Amino acid sequence: MNIEIRTARPDDAHDACNVLRRSISECCTDDHRNDAAILAAWLGNKTPDTVTSWFAAHANYSIVALTDGVLAGVAIMTRQGKIVLCYVSPEARFLGIGKVLLRTLETRASELGLSNLQVTSTITAKCFYARNGYLEGTTAQTAFGTEGIVFTKRLTASYGKKAPCRCGAAEA
Template sequence: MTIAIRTAEPDDAKDACDVLRRSISECCEDDHRHDAEVLAAWLGNKTPENVRCWFGAQANHSMVAIVDDRLAGVAVMTRQGRIVLFYVAPESRHIGAGKAMLQALETQARNWGLASLQVTSTLTARCFYARNGYIEGATAKTSYGAEGVLFSKRLVASYPQKPACRCNLAAG
């Protein structure tokens, strides 16, 4: 089995959309609880056209995981350090594709000079983020009506120090 992570391309949109929809429908049952209204709201914008737009947006960095030549995961991160989309195909869970994709996002965020990443996780992915060093915060309702968990991860050992105030020197 080979796992490759690469930048998403517009031609990936159809397969990526399929992964999104199957992951939500089949893996996130603890989140949607088979509530047709929640599921319809969650899946409503998951179309190939929208995914293609997300991949093409300059404000985003989009990645896909390829497992044995099949698209198996999709992730989108904003330049502000928010992971806004992160899903793995049901058959590709627990094989390292998600972890590799997350590490690639973290590398990109560091390259952009970001000090931290944030994500609103599903209940299903809660343990995944915790295992990968993300710190759990508050819970929040998602835009589609399910419960979400806020997570963050510090990417740098320390934040840059501000220069000392030199106000007193001018008062002399």
């Protein structure tokens, strides 16, 4: 399987919207518990027009994953380092697509000079973020009525080493 990651384009919005809607409704049942009101609230803004606007927003870095030419995943990160979403289609779960999307966001965040990333995870994705080096923090109520878990990841492993002090060195 070949995974291609590229910047999201407006013509990706329809397929990306389908990935979002299917992933949420089919894979995130631990979160929405098949509650019609929660599901309706969560899916309410997942329309092609809204997704197009997210892709077009200068404040966002939006990417898609394609496998064999088919859109299989979508991720968006703000330029301040908040991962807004990272979803893969139900049939693409556990194939490494989410991990490649996440690594691409992390690389871009580092290029932007960010030292940390933050994401409010679903219960469904909790183990995914933990496996990928994100540290679990507090819980947070989402706008659509589910409980999320705030995760953070430090992107810089360590601070650069200081040059040794030569204060006591003999002058030549």
